[in-house]
Amino acid sequence: MVAVVGGGQLARMMAPAAAELGVTLRVLVEGAGASAGQVVVDAPHGASADAAAVSAVALGDAERRPADVLTFEHEHVPHALLHQVSDAGVPVRPGPHALEAAQDKIVMRRRLTELGVACPAWAALPRDPEAARAALDAFVAAHGGAAVVKTARGGYDGKGVRVVRGSADVGEWIASAALDGPALLVEEKVPFVRELAAVVARRPSGEVAAYPVVESVQRDGVCAEVLAPAPGLDPALAAHAQAVAEQIATALDLTGVLAVELFEVDGAVLVNELAMRPHNSGHWTITGAVTSQFAQHLRAVLDLPLGSTSPVARWTVMVNVLGSRLTALTDALPDVLADPAVQVNLYGKEIRPGRKLGHVTVSGSDLAEVRARANRAAALLRGEDADDGVAAPTADATRRNA
């Protein structure tokens, strides 16, 4: 029995994989109507920072036996709580120590730097406002007049990340950091060619398996589209990116799926972010690889042998459905499914602007065609005309987000 903290779409997508493995799932969901709560029978309600709720889901209570392992669909669980569960005898995977590098971007940068992993130039900003302003302005000056400031904790999908030209652009963040708000770090604004992601899985015994490196097309700081594998990527660079992800997983003694978001720069890759759980850049594996990242995550945290990461088609493209003008996404299914190659995955979430509501995947042998079909399906689910918002396939699909 696997207990999962978090009731969003990532926990939801673990459910089919668990059913197939004959493994029972227990999910701590935020409340009624949660995405995962709709498809998991044992889904108690509670916040991921609520010690009693996390404890009950992991260690059991009057009605529930202890889980075999506790895992996560997000990193926002207090450190002390994880140690408490682990000390009580239920393995926490990934472990608290590894997870810290996903919870705190300063910890992450420090560890990666120690490992010799190539990252953007970076610096932690002091808590003192005056010192922070001086450090930030000096960093910006040294890096071409612009930089990226991030909150060390709590950011996601572009939140907690801001491009700045000077300390005045993040005055309120600096003030907040001085008052015990999230600490800040600054990173160089990397002139990247495109963004890539390397998804790997590792189990306690040490076995590691790597998926093909994908291109992640971002719009407004959010992953919009994933092209698997990354078109035109130099095989040596792809192998290097996989090796870096495997190195990080091993060095951090990580268990489960690790997604490493990367910047491709002239013939090299720099690590942007880490996620220690199934990740949006791996959703294509549900239909496009022999073993989905969700099945792989469950295998990994249960210390079962990892499955094949081979793709089942030359190309698979995944497109997120971010917000919709429809009242129900299922209303679009008659049009969307009229393309027999389109595979949809809807999360059962209430529609809100920009919210990740589902995704579509298409596999095939012609990248431009696959991409056009997937984007058309996503546009229909967003309630747009079939040809609105469609990324027209180009001969050089690899450079769209350059």
Next chain:
Amino acid sequence: MVAVVGGGQLARMMAPAAAELGVTLRVLVEGAGASAGQVVVDAPHGASADAAAVSAVALGDAERRPADVLTFEHEHVPHALLHQVSDAGVPVRPGPHALEAAQDKIVMRRRLTELGVACPAWAALPRDPEAARAALDAFVAAHGGAAVVKTARGGYDGKGVRVVRGSADVGEWIASAALDGPALLVEEKVPFVRELAAVVARRPSGEVAAYPVVESVQRDGVCAEVLAPAPGLDPALAAHAQAVAEQIATALDLTGVLAVELFEVDGAVLVNELAMRPHNSGHWTITGAVTSQFAQHLRAVLDLPLGSTSPVARWTVMVNVLGSRLTALTDALPDVLADPAVQVNLYGKEIRPGRKLGHVTVSGSDLAEVRARANRAAALLRGEDADDGVAAPTADATRRNA
């Protein structure tokens, strides 16, 4: 919202497909611990012949809104009950009229004969015992000294089917038929080369989609293994088998998945049985085809466009796990999953001799290798040594069950 009668593995395997489509599932399960009840949140208990239970699952009750459609994982629902639900305004798919041909083998043979579909020679036996004995003995004499007697209703997986040399071999069935037990029919014992299955889906609008024709390897009257597509099958015969299945689906005005079990005889196919639901011969589609038969069934009964039936690999082999010496199938996972190409699907059922507890699939380009790996995995799940019970791949894999 789709309501399903029956809580076995077929309903269980609809759950992932429903979740992905963003469609809610409600399943009428036989009782606590049912295979589907473990993975479906809304799973009331009740028998499939219980009018109140079927009515509540379809039409709703104090806590439940009416379903958009009622469907099945088996055919054993009383006819009058289906009409009642349909008359109350909830579509029943497949409809009661079509379903009758899957519930009653005499009705099935009569309809197929009317359609001009090639079947084994057959005759309904009279209810009068003396007349039945005379008719059966005459049929046997006219068909080479052996025949197959079947109960018209209630049989499955080899039950209700007996090879006979004369009426004395089914004396108690004849006596039972005279006392209002199941009516009997007799069929010629077909000297088939092998058994095939053609799985198609049809939706109310009339759209039909056919999966590749597969070989179904039977052992002791139960499907043991499915090879997809059927190795070495003449493409013209494969197309003919698909056309026959499509003809039956259309002529019976069927909605949902239809599995047509076929005998291959010298250059022709004869229809053996029909199943109007996802079927064991289609389990390979979960991992081996773009659209699984479970997703296809849901699309069909919801009148959504049907998905691609294309295979994702040259060969996919599915092997059933029938019974096990283990105390829990999950105990075998460390060994089974050591082969990264193996995909398991366990049904969460209590272990009993001969019971269908799960299946494994392997896809690849070399049939003999794929078959050996799938059989090895199934043997491990049965608690046998890896090399017990393994169907050794042969150069001519198509003739193993001739």
